[in-house]
Structure formats: structure tokens, C-alpha cells
Amino acid sequence: MKHFDEIVKHSKPLKLLFVEDNQDAREMTAMILEDFFDSITIAVDGVDALEKFKKSTFDIVISDVNMPNMNGLELFKKIREIDQSVSLIFLSAHNEENYFIESIHIGVDSYLLKPIDLEQLSNTLYRVVQKHRFSLESKKNLLLLQEYQEAVNESSIVSKTDKKGIITFVNDAFCKISGYRREELIGKNHNIIRHPDNPKSMFEDMWNTIKNKKSIWKGIVKNRAKNGKSYYTDSLIMPILDLNGDIVEYISIRNDITDIMSPAKQLTDAIKNSNDLILIYIKIEKFDILEEFYSNDTLEMIQEKTKNYLQAKFSCCNIDKVYQLGNGEYGLLLHKNGFTDKNKLLQKVKVIQEQIKEDKIDLIDFEYDISVLISVVYDGSRILESAKLGIKQLLRTGDYFIVANNLAKIKYDDAKKNMEIVSMIKKAISNSRIVSYFQPIIDNKTMKIAKYESLVRLIDENDKVLSPYFFLETSKKTNYYTKITNIVLEYSFDVLKHCRADISINLSAIDIEQKETREKILQLLENNKNYTSRIVFELLEDEDVREFEIIKEFIKNVKAYGVKIAIDDFGAGYSNFERLLDYQPDILKIDGSLIKNIETSAYSISVVKSIVTFAKEQNIKTIAEFIENESIYNIVKELGVDYSQGYYFGKPEPLMNIIS
16 A cells, blocks of 8 residues: 555544445445544535535545435535635546546546545545645745744855846855955955865856756855855855746855864765765775774774775766765765766766775785775665665675665654554553454354454554554564563453353464463463363464474463464465474464455465365364455355354454453
């Protein structure tokens, strides 16, 4: 599903009005939409929807086309008379061409076909939430712009020039740092403060950006004051346009960064002030070992010589300079507009890297064989952090080259999301909002409930019931995972006293390898001996099993209580028949990916048939998950599967629903 996390992040705060006259379709679609929206108002026809729209405000309206009393087209016309900004989405079971042209005139944002396809829905919602997001950001940016203007006037070095680059205005800060009086500057070209160390290519890029592209140019500029002293400015130059889009003048805003311009800081600021850069980050291989063998003076000489060598080696890439960053690391910046074909650039860098392996650096007393790791970033934000993360990844993997686009953002987003999830888990545990839901498992011969599977759920602060997909993997990285497992075990054993069916409990290798969890399970079995024959432990397939002997011993111990063992998701992933010899299971749960496609996949039928045949020969029962409709049920039943589980028979429900 396209950008699911990003869609949900921006769609959750939006208010949705959903209009559908068919009750079954309304309930089914509403369940899907609940994954994307926290606030959903439901209307049963156009008249009902219009009344609710007038009484409240909504960001999005999704409506069926054909409805009694007032159809979707009439509803959207009236809504547009009230609100021009609300997003409108038609929902229809047919390609009703006669509505398309009229819907365009109304300003409908999109069109969804029934039954709703999640991919189509996510793509549509992605476009709609982006529209709302950009609108909100525009309002914020306008306010920020006004605040920035006030701040700039007070704190920055400001100048203006005419279209030819002749200075027409300078503020006091400009005069102070340059050492020139205002009268000496007005009417002159900015060349008066230009330092000869600046590369010609930088000014060519600057004029191309502000004059030809009519865009903002940012960069680090080295200047020379009236007394000959050098100073660095973090510069922004932009064209001022009239209503026809013609350039009237140019304005330059600068900040003095001379005191902080270490090579690392120069690189950081150069990157910060430009969105049009490619970063090549280089590290001398095994530099930590060099530190053990050479003195500081020799290390400094190696790094300085390497810097000069890299400057010459990468001159074909039109780099401005090599930033020597210490610890055997270097940064090289290139302008994107010089490399429209990124693949060619990457290939060129790889060739240079291979050449470096073959070369030697003359260090006067000896020659040094050099080999380097290279991390390239040409896309995304926070390119320096991404490049450094790329180097760390190369050190972990033993590779030499990586394209590290967006690694920093990925890591940051993952960390932020995980922290939010951890906080949510902590609150849920503290407030007893980790619970078990129970899904029925049907005996295919009797069509009666034979078992319930205990499935963990988290109820968030908004009373939204979340499946393990949203929190369980993150919990495994914390000590909360064991607490969640213990809560589920308590729930599951308790329900044995309230029903006669078997209760199936999921256990991962992490659970069983934890001594605390094993002791908890054995204690529960000892305290519930009258019910243990109705317990099934489903062992989740896991590639990270470290202690096979512990798991085998655990199976032996719980089977002594009459507990049955099932292997979950069998037939895909890490399943293998050797594992069956170790676990000696009583039940195989056939992987859902095989079942949900079984209506159209001959391969799935063949695999399931093989599993069932093997299971019957070994006197092992089989369960098919993802039974979503009668057709799938009939197929698995015909194939000889013993039990069925899925929404066709019932969704997971709270304990009280089962008891009642």
C-alpha cells in the first residue's frame, strides 16, 4: 500500500463524512476507512449527508453516486455551494461515464470503484491528504516569512543590486564587516569584496540560478574586506520579480560565519545552504589501525597528503574543494546541475575508487598504499548525516561503496516512530489496555467452534483497538515485550474457565528463550491442570531461533501437561520439514498467503494439498487461516483441511463477547 504510514499520519486528524445507502457496503467500507481516519461521520443518503454537512465542518466527503432522495452528484453540487475547499471523492460500483464530466465541473477530487481496492484507496487518499497538507504548510510559511523579514532586518548583512549587479543598497552590518563606507559601496559591483579563492564555477552557478532560473542561490562565500582580511559569509541571493515575472533587482542576505569555519563546519554550512549538492563522503580504510602504528604527526601528514591526492583524483568531477574532516574522513561537494545522469556519476566514482586502490601516496620516507570507503548522497535531506551513516554501514558490512540517500531521514523517522510506539505501549500496560481478543476456529466436519485463537490487542488513548502490526515488533526491542506476553497468557488461561473450546496461544522463539516466560507458562499450567489439555501453543516461525535445545525441552515439558503444539504459518517463510522432527507438532497452521490466493493460484492448491497429505500421514491436524469467503472455505474443506479460521466465520472479539 502506497506510503501507508505517511497517509495515516496526515489523514488521522482530518474529519471525514462518508455517505453510503447500502448498509452492508457502508459497514464494510467504514471498517476500512477507520484505519485512515479517527473522525468519521456516516450518512445513509444525500439528504442525510447534506444536513450533517451543514451542522459541522469536514475536510473530506466520500459519497456513493447512486442513492435515493438525493444522488451523490446533487449532494456534491450543494456542498460546493457551501464550501469550495472540502475534498470530494465519488464512490461507485460502475464506470458511470455520464457522471464524469459533471463531476469535473463540480471539482471532484477523485473517483473510487466498488468494491474498494486498498491500493486504489491509498493512492487516492495520498493525493487528497497531500492537498490538505500543502494548504496548511502554505499558511504557516506565510506567517514565518513575515517573522523572518523582521529578523533579517535586525541581524543580517543585507545588500541590493540592480539587474546588472551594481550595488544600490547596503545596511550598517554590511559596512561594518567589509570595512567600506556606504558611499564607497553604492554604485560599485560586488567584485569589490570578492576573494580570489572563490572558484569561478561558483559564480557561474550563482548567476545561472538567480538570472536564468530566477531562483534562490545559497552558498558559503569567501570575501575580502577593505583591509585585505578574509571573512566567510553564509549567503542567500534571490531575484525580486515584478507581476510579469521579470527581474527588478537582486537582494543578498548574509551571515558572518568566519569564527566557526573549521573544515567540518564549512562543509556543514555549505550543505545547509544549498539544496543542489551531491556529497561524496570518503574514509580511509582501517584508519583506526593506522592510529596504532603511526605518530600524530605522521597521521596528520597522511591525511594532508591524502587530501591533496583526492583533490587531484576527483578534479574530473568539478569539485570545489576537499574538506579534511579528521579521523581519516573527507567530504567532496558537487553541484547536481553538472550531473544529470546520476548513474554515470556513480560509475565514475567507482572507477576512481578502484584506481585509488592501485595507487600509492608518497610520504617522503615511504610510500603508503591507500584504500577508501565511499558513501555518496545525491538525493533527500540531511545529506551529511546520511553519508556518515552510509560509512558506518560499510564498516559493518565490509563493503566499500554505498549510495546513502535518505539514510538519516529513515533512521530518524524510525526512531521517532518507535519512541511514540514505546510510549503508547507503556501507557497501555499501565492502564490495563493490553488485552486478548479471541477468534473462532471451526471444525470443518461439524461446522462448530472447536478452538479460539488468543490474539493480542492494544487499546490506545482514543479507544482505538490496534492489532499487533502496530506495536508488537517495536515492543520486542524493549522489556515491554515480555510484559505483553505475560498479560496475554493470563487472559488466555482465564478464558478456559468460561468456555469449552480449546484456546490457542502464540509463542515466539523470543518468548520461549526467556527464562521468565517459560517459568510463567509452567506455573500457569501447574495452577490450571484441569484445563491444560485444551491449551494449544502456536510456535511462530522465526529465523532468529538461537536456542533450539531450550525450545525442544520446553515442548517436552508442556506436552507432559497434555498441551498441544502447533506450528504457525507453515508452508512459507522459514518452514521446513526438519523443524517438524524437532517440534513433533500436533497441528500445522497453513500459511495465510497460500490460502488467500487459493481461488486463483494452482500453485497454492498444490502446496496446500501436499501439506494436508503429509499431515494426514503423520496424524497431524491442519488449520487454514484467512478464510474470507465461502468459496475459499469449500476449497480447503475439499482438500481435506481439518479446521478453518477467518473473517468468514468470525473476527477476533473481546472475552465478554465469547462468554455472552
